[in-house]
Amino acid sequence: MSDPHPLVLHLTEGVPPRTWSVLVTIFGDLARAPGDEIGSPVLARMGEAMGLRPEAMRTALHRLHKEGWLERRREGRHSLYGLSPRGLAESEAAGPRIYGPERATHAFVLLGPATGPGYPVAPAISVAGAPSPEGETLSFPLEAPPGWMRDALLPPETAALIRVTRRRFDALTAALAGTPPQDALLVAVLRVLCVHAWRRIALRLPDLPDRVLPAGEDLAAARATFARLRSTLPAPPLAEFEP
Amino acid sequence: MSDPHPLVLHLTEGVPPRTWSVLVTIFGDLARAPGDEIGSPVLARMGEAMGLRPEAMRTALHRLHKEGWLERRREGRHSLYGLSPRGLAESEAAGPRIYGPERATHAFVLLGPATGPGYPVAPAISVAGAPSPEGETLSFPLEAPPGWMRDALLPPETAALIRVTRRRFDALTAALAGTPPQDALLVAVLRVLCVHAWRRIALRLPDLPDRVLPAGEDLAAARATFARLRSTLPAPPLAEFEP
Known part of the structure; x- marks a missing residue:
């Protein structure tokens, strides 16, 4: 071990x-x-x-x-x-998806029997990053969805993972506090683990603004902290690892 | 006969x-x-x-x-x-309901598992004359609902009755054209038949603006024509009927 x-x-x-x-x-x-x-x-x-x-x-x-x-x-x-x-x-x-900003900055509720490219939250209700051009579908700008609507957009395990990840990123940020490690391999390991934690979340997110998802505040915070950690822990040139 | x-x-x-x-x-x-x-x-x-x-x-x-x-x-x-x-x-x-104006001038779409006092149009969607004060229910102002949403607010027989009634009111209006009948009994009969036709519709309408219902234009037109016909055909004093 x-x-x-x-x-x-x-x-x-x-x-x-x-x-x-x-x-x-x-x-x-x-x-x-x-x-x-x-x-x-x-x-x-x-x-x-x-x-x-x-x-x-x-x-x-x-x-x-x-x-x-x-x-x-x-x-x-x-x-x-x-x-x-x-x-x-x-x-x-x-x-x-991993390194980019949130995949949509606007959200819309789409109402209709066939709500097309949105993420379904109830039989005739979906949430999408853009309004629907289809006449039989009603689109409304979505600011702050209620709990039941958020919860339909991500499984609870992912929401839990978001909360845990935010906490871990904050803990690492506090531990590094201005003194990032000098050892290239340790920098790489910490960076990879951050990318890995964020990747597990990012690849599961719908193309919607962070704020409309469950644990949306934690998600936005984790996304911002992840960007800061990436610059605190830049990818070392591969040559530096060699013994 | x-x-x-x-x-x-x-x-x-x-x-x-x-x-x-x-x-x-x-x-x-x-x-x-x-x-x-x-x-x-x-x-x-x-x-x-x-x-x-x-x-x-x-x-x-x-x-x-x-x-x-x-x-x-x-x-x-x-x-x-x-x-x-x-x-x-x-x-x-x-x-x-019979003689008054439309029972609501605003309409809202309410989204939520329990949408309270609205008229249901789909499992978690209802339409109401006022927004919901309940935090778990999303309310959006509703201007022009698509067909499927209108159709869920009135049975097709009532929509058909609205179209027929508008046509009949228009036909009577044209026939009277400035020369209302002088006979008190005929005035009363025509007036009662207008009230009767409108009453059959009015008592079936949800408390929503005409414009969001099926045949909404016909409904608003019939409502306006009904008001004009009532003043063209004022209720005669009961004494005038006596032989």
């Missing part, structure tokens, strides 16, 4: 992320340019800092390679891994 | 109203003050002008008396009828 770095515990609270999933984040965040590679010793040290077992890391790397997400080449005693064309394409596609 | 007056045909198109129902209108419109009475010969002549059979009139008068809606007293060879206290009270209660 590896010992996670104390700063890491602000983000994991002792429960490390799933290994294969965090590897997807590691490559998607740090090695997203074609040709980028990370060596197996660096991946092992990152996993260790997060509290992941070395066998689990090896198994997950093997799986992601077999599934065509990662490419691998041998170099001496080690392996170098990089995103496959498919891995690159999917990381690229997810980028705007 | 009696022969209806030609002007009457603009309102009935040959199908006279139901006898007991038109008697309720006759007394509710012409004899609504306590003590007002109408003699059986006048009622017979009114029925005749409308195209009703004399036996049907006698049967309906008997029934309304028996049910406690009308009171009756003998005078010589005839009977005099007037509204009972219950008949007076119910006619009084219906008055604002």
